Amino acid sequence: MFEAAAWAFGPCIAAVPYIRPVISIDASFLSGRYKGKFLAACGYDPEQRLVPLAFALVRTEDEACWGWFMKFLREQVVGPKKFCVVSDRYWGIRNMFKRPQYGWQESVEPALAVHRYCMQHLCENVYKVSGKDKGIPHKFRNKLANKKKKRAFMKMWDELRVTNPEAIDYLKKCGKENKTDTNERMRPERWAQTFDTGARWSLMTSNGSESLNSRYKVERRLPVVGLVEGTWYKNVQWFNERKQIALGRQADGERWPKEVQLKVMKHTLKAALMTVVTIDIERGEFEVQVPNEKDFPGRTWKYKVLINRNYQPEDPQLPTRRVTCKCQKPQLTGIPCAHVVAICGTYRWEVDEFIDPLYSTENMVKIWLSSDFHCYEDEGNWPRYDGPVVFPDKNMINRGRRKKDRDWMGHQLQGTVKEHRVAEHKPEYVVEFYVLAQE
Numbered sequence: 001m002f003e004a005a006a007w008a009f010g011p012c013i014a015a016v017p018y019i020r021p022v023i024s025i026d027a028s029f030l031s032g033r034y035k036g037k038f039l040a041a042c043g044y045d046p047e048q049r050l051v052p053l054a055f056a057l058v059r060t061e062d063e064a065c066w067g068w069f070m071k072f073l074r075e076q077v078v079g080p081k082k083f084c085v086v087s088d089r090y091w092g093i094r095n096m097f098k099r100p101q102y103g104w105q106e107s108v109e110p111a112l113a114v115h116r117y118c119m120q121h122l123c124e125n126v127y128k129v130s131g132k133d134k135g136i137p138h139k140f141r142n143k144l145a146n147k148k149k150k151r152a153f154m155k156m157w158d159e160l161r162v163t164n165p166e167a168i169d170y171l172k173k174c175g176k177e178n179k180t181d182t183n184e185r186m187r188p189e190r191w192a193q194t195f196d197t198g199a200r201w202s203l204m205t206s207n208g209s210e211s212l213n214s215r216y217k218v219e220r221r222l223p224v225v226g227l228v229e230g231t232w233y234k235n236v237q238w239f240n241e242r243k244q245i246a247l248g249r250q251a252d253g254e255r256w257p258k259e260v261q262l263k264v265m266k267h268t269l270k271a272a273l274m275t276v277v278t279i280d281i282e283r284g285e286f287e288v289q290v291p292n293e294k295d296f297p298g299r300t301w302k303y304k305v306l307i308n309r310n311y312q313p314e315d316p317q318l319p320t321r322r323v324t325c326k327c328q329k330p331q332l333t334g335i336p337c338a339h340v341v342a343i344c345g346t347y348r349w350e351v352d353e354f355i356d357p358l359y360s361t362e363n364m365v366k367i368w369l370s371s372d373f374h375c376y377e378d379e380g381n382w383p384r385y386d387g388p389v390v391f392p393d394k395n396m397i398n399r400g401r402r403k404k405d406r407d408w409m410g411h412q413l414q415g416t417v418k419e420h421r422v423a424e425h426k427p428e429y430v431v432e433f434y435v436l437a438q439e
Helices: 010-014 063-078 091-096 119-129 136-145 150-163 165-173 207-215 224-251 258-271 329-333 338-347 361-369 403-415 418-425
Strands: 005-007 022-029 037-044 050-058 083-087 113-117 275-280 285-293 296-307 323-325
Touching: 005 063, 005 224, 010 050, 010 063, 010 224, 022 063, 022 207, 037 063, 037 207, 050 063, 050 207, 050 224, 063 091, 113 119, 119 136, 119 165, 136 150, 150 165, 224 361, 258 338, 275 338, 285 338, 296 338, 323 329, 323 338
Parallel strands: 022 083, 083 113
Antiparallel strands: 005 050, 022 037, 037 050, 275 285, 285 296, 296 323
């Protein structure tokens, strides 16, 4: 009896060393003849385009199924590298990070993974507990969870403590192992960028994996073979299209994506109003004075900046920390802030020197260049298959579907054995295909 399947493609695995170490995961319903859940994991390229990593088809969304899929992701796709995983707060996912057998345990040294919550999912919960205050979503997203400066974060935190104490009570418990334990410390790093230390690279939501699931809306109506083939064909299309885009950017001499260029340009305009005070150039210590910040007009704020131009990071999980600034933007994003740009302007240093190389166009080309997909061979050329015959579970048939839809997809049943052959004998485009058989 068919239980579950997980699969990944070779070019997706080849792209893993070049993406930022952040993975977004999410689940969605199957909408066709069969019941079940479709799981997906994705990364991001320098232009924030989705990089599909792995997929799975499971009976339900619980700790065992998520752990099984994430173990496959760890062993067959991403390897031992430390990653930050962004997801919703579903209990099965949270428990999975506590179990050593899945390979994503947080509570060991050194940690195997970092778990962060999706800001959008948390915003919906805060909205509900605050009595559906219409002003809460904007305040939570833009003035609390997404803020990088602790000063701005604490200003909104104090304001909400007065106007929406229910939301503050919820956020204090959010992330704790035991919500009723008043002695356990708060875990704001799970949802607030201010306390993140750069693990999530400023990627605040799991919208990537949700978008990936929505792209397979048609395929999620199909049985196993159709679903696997659908993901294969779409990955072939994406890799070829995005490879041409990346090569075009490289041919035009663009060293960085447009989004990074616009941020640096914006910071350059801000830097024109700042004053740089050199404390010790040999030690790389500077003070940058900023008059009339947007939230605090009439005041001059002083930012301590430390620059080490020869720094080699010990933890590849974090951005290249050649720069640390009081505003935290270089540490959290890997992109120099306006204070660093002001120092570069003073000493005629190249700003590009302080942008993390994972954002480079060269790195983007490496992600999409490995489009090593191959066509299916004729079935007559497939090696002989002597493995078990797997049948669909009749209890998983969705009785609510119309007979017309069931008849349209019924012919896919004959492919349940064929998928074994595709998985077992075509490793160049399907890395591994797990089928759990129940006697």
